[in-house]
Amino acid sequence: xxxxxxxxxxxxxxxxxxxxxxxxxxxxxxxxxxxxxxxxxxxxxxxxxxxxxxxxxxxxxxxxxxxxxxxxxxxxxxxxxxxxxxxxxxxxxxxxxxxxxxxxxxxxxxxxxxxxxxxxxxxxxxxxxxxxxxxxxxxxxxxx
Numbered sequence: 001x002x003x004x005x006x007x008x009x010x011x012x013x014x015x016x017x018x019x020x021x022x023x024x025x026x027x028x029x030x031x032x033x034x035x036x037x038x039x040x041x042x043x044x045x046x047x048x049x050x051x052x053x054x055x056x057x058x059x060x061x062x063x064x065x066x067x068x069x070x071x072x073x074x075x076x077x078x079x080x081x082x083x084x085x086x087x088x089x090x091x092x093x094x095x096x097x098x099x100x101x102x103x104x105x106x107x108x109x110x111x112x113x114x115x116x117x118x119x120x121x122x123x124x125x126x127x128x129x130x131x132x133x134x135x136x137x138x139x140x141x142x143x144x
Contacts, residue, residue: 025126028071032118035064039111046104058099058107062092065114087113 022030038061045054069088072081091110098106 023126025121025124028068028121029118031064031068031071032114032121035061035068035114036111036118038064039107039114042098042107043104043111046102046107055099058095061110062095065091065095084117087117 038057042054042057042061045051045057065088069085072085074081074085077084091113094106094110097103098110
């Protein structure tokens with residue numbers, strides 16, 4: 001029992017340290033990874049018929065997607081930020097529908113959409129040593 005508690009505490013410290021040391025770009029990637037993990041858990045709970053845990057996993061994914069949306073800079077990002085905000089709203093609606101309608105395919109749809117966005121974020125990783133994203137000038141998105 002103590003060993004499990006110690007392992008959980010160690011993981012928590014590791015996560016907190018990672019967050020504190022992360023660049024804004026890495027933080028966004030952590031949000032994508034966290035959402036993906038929650039969606040995978042939701043799919044597992046769909047298969048197991050565990051409605052309560054499925055709802056918790058979907059709720060966590062919705063919360064993280066909300067964080068991604070809240071992080072958009074609408075003034076600087078312009079049309080790109082507006083499009084992402086609409087897409088995040090769409091994802092949230094699909095996840096709510098998935099839970100209400102017991103439809104795992106909608107969770108998979110959101111996971112696919114999210115993976116597409118995350119792939120684009122990986123492509124604009126910060127240029128080595130500059131602290132600025134390689135493609136920042138062309139995206140209309142800035143890091144704060």
